[in-house]
Amino acid sequence: MLPRIKELLRTAPSEQAVEVQGWVRTCRDSGSLCFIDVTDGSCLAGLQVIAEPNLSNYESEVRRLSTGCAVKVCGRLTASPAKGQAVEVQAERLTVVGSADPEIYPLQKKRHSVEFLRSISHLRPRTNSFGAVARIRSELNFAIHRFLREQGFLQVHTPIITTSDCEGAGEMFTVTSLNPEQLRTPEPFKQDFFGRRAGLTVSGQLQAEIFALSHGRVYTFGPTFRAENSNTARHLAEFWMLEPEMAFCDLTGDMAVAEALIKDLVAAVQSNCAEELELFERFVSKGLLQKLEAVQAQPFARMTYTEAVEALRTSGKKFEFPAQWGNDLQSEHERFLCEEVAGRPLIVTDYPKTIKPFYMRLNDDGATAAAMDILVPGIGELVGGSQREERLELLEERMRAAGLDLEEYSWYLDLRRFGSAPHAGFGLGFERLVQFVTGISNIRDVMPFPRTPGSAPC
């Protein structure tokens, strides 16, 4: 395969023959020559192509090139005499592979608003910033698998179509092969494909627990679906979630893995996507690089829920909803604790059992659960996790209290009947991680094809 622009930019120029295929970002006609900035998506910087009138199609095609055209360039890699780039390509042949009518091509050689780009999700990956997001996203994806593999984790492919509702995780999309008329019958799902109601997964946790209790350290990482009518900058109806699950692990071990993971992932982007981070530092989020440095510099801050409530009540700061033990923390509370009290990622632990789902392990105080949330500046909750209740009687009690049918979850209870072991895990919102690392404020701009209430264009 031909070397990509990312490699060519690092190659010492010696008039060697090269071939480049990509898209025109800008084209400047300066009298007797054209400067064409070509990108192939491999990196942020484009490759400058010099086209002179000796090209056979100079007047007919080259001078008319515009943003978005697909081109193939054959030429020689030379040292650039001007500032701005070390190397450039002296074109010997330039073929227009696909034109892009500048009268109607939506992308211009100027900055566009993210709202406008969101309306053309099929073209926005061609822009500098969305191209950079895509590369960082891919880097983070790879780093997740690499890190967990290094730590001895096994990846489990948990089902996308599921019949078990991970209570507390949100509304499920129903999956059915029935037509709308059949759905109006009294008990429609008995006639449905699976003979019972099925839906798109809201979490792979319960199935991950199965493999944690056979393989020790496992993770599931895939698309997750929530049919919530959430209209915020940090929720999607379809998103990616990483869920590690570890046997013989308590909440302390759970937090240690989550913290080490986040630090490693941030480091991977810092060393492999430095250009992209600089772009976001300059144009998206001033202070981003410093914020990421702060992640590495010291251990994450930690406090219990009870301490958090106390800190909020004695802070002297006025909140729209005053903190009160027993109520969940409000967004304003989380922001204050994380951004102003801690000034770095913060882990809040041991929430009241009444505001947490049935599977979280009851603490010895009988009032709190072994839960932990990792809050990060600018985003809020990045990770939610817990030690799971491994004691059969206590789990059954919690399930009955939550009004769940124990028969439905008999397989889950079997895990406690046979060879039960302490285990813990967490869920990390992948898009929120991409938001945190890039400083991009709206989650719709870190997802290639965001799905939100009323919007799923392509």
Place this chain on the structure above:
RNA sequence: UCCUCGGUAGCUCAGUCGGUAGAGCAGGUGACUGUUAAUCACCCUGUCGGCGGUUCGAGUCCGUCCCGGGGAGCCA
């Protein structure tokens, strides 16, 4: 879903007291031997989100619906 602010040229926006709309950028044509969001000159650009109402007259006022931003709830 609730609160709030918006929707005017391809994009970003201005538009006063109700009197049939304007700027920058982009685009077009030309000039220019090294440009970096090139520069300079000239030119083009409108269902003022949709529907209904008030009025002699609505981009402007009223109602309603749609779409978007910010905040909240739910959570990753």
